[in-house]
Each structure stands twice: as structure tokens, then as C-alpha cells.
Amino acid sequence: MEQEYSFENAKEYIKNCFTEQGDFLILPTDVFDAMLDRVMHLDEDFMESSGVNDGAEYDDDAAFDALFDTLTKEFPEQKMYCMRFVDDYLDYSERYLDSIGAIEWE
Numbered sequence: 491m492e493q494e495y496s497f498e499n500a501k502e503y504i505k506n507c508f509t510e511q512g513d514f515l516i517l518p519t520d521v522f523d524a525m526l527d528r529v530m531h532l533d534e535d536f537m538e539s540s541g542v543n544d545g546a547e548y549d550d551d552a553a554f555d556a557l558f559d560t561l562t563k564e565f566p567e568q569k570m571y572c573m574r575f576v577d578d579y580l581d582y583s584e585r586y587l588d589s590i591g592a593i594e595w596e
Contacts (some may be wrong), residue, residue: 494515500586501530507582514575515569525565529579534559554580 505526508514514522536556542548554576562572587593 492594495587495590495592497530497534500583501526503586503589504530506581507585508578511578513578514571517571521565521568521585523559524573525568526579528564529557529561529576530583532560532577542596549582 505523508522508526517525533553536553537548540546540549540552547549557579558572558576561576562569565572568575583591
């Protein structure tokens with residue numbers, strides 16, 4: 491049963507995944523929250539600009555590159571964490587979308 495996408499529900503779900511994993515608990519809470527909020531907005535921008543919102547296929551590699559490039563520039567002090575952060579984010583975001591029935595698997 492497909493549920494409607496909610497930015498706030500997605501953020502809570504993804505944050506819980508990060509918390510359970512535990513690798514980013516080293517970051518100050520405000521920095522982690524800012525990085526998560528930013529990467530989610532970057533992903534929304536990527537989906538809009540790449541046509542995903544209009545039915546185009548989501549390109550994981552292109553999304554990773556776009557999110558990683560911007561996140562490392564905007565959070566230079568956390569640059570060493572950004573690769574893993576973006577990779578984990580993409581995985582958790584996909585899990586969220588699958589959990590609400592928003593992904594069609596071929």
C-alpha cells in the first residue's frame with residue numbers, strides 16, 4: 491500500500507537509521523542535523539533537475555556525485571565523513587521510499 495511521501499517522515503526515518511548504525515554519533519548534533527537536512531534538499535533538487543519527478547529513472551551514481559560534491563563544499567570540516575554519509579543517506583532514503591511503497595522494482 492503506497493503512502494504519500496513526507497519530507498519530515500523521511501527525515502525521521504533516515505535519522506533513526508543513522509542513529510541505529512551509530513557511525514555518525516561522533517558529529518555534534520547540530521552539525522549532523524544540518525548535514526542531513528542539506529543532503530535531503532540536495533536530493534530533492536537533483537530529482538527535480540534530472541527529471542525523476544517527471545518519470546525519469548533515478549541515477550544513483552549521478553545523485554551520489556551531485557550530493558557529495560556540494561556537501562563537501564558546504565561542510566569542509568566534515569569532508570572526511572561526507573562520502574560515507576551520502577552513501578548511507580542514499581541507502582536509507584531508498585529504504586524509506588520502499589517502506590511507503592513509492593519504489594517500483596523492475
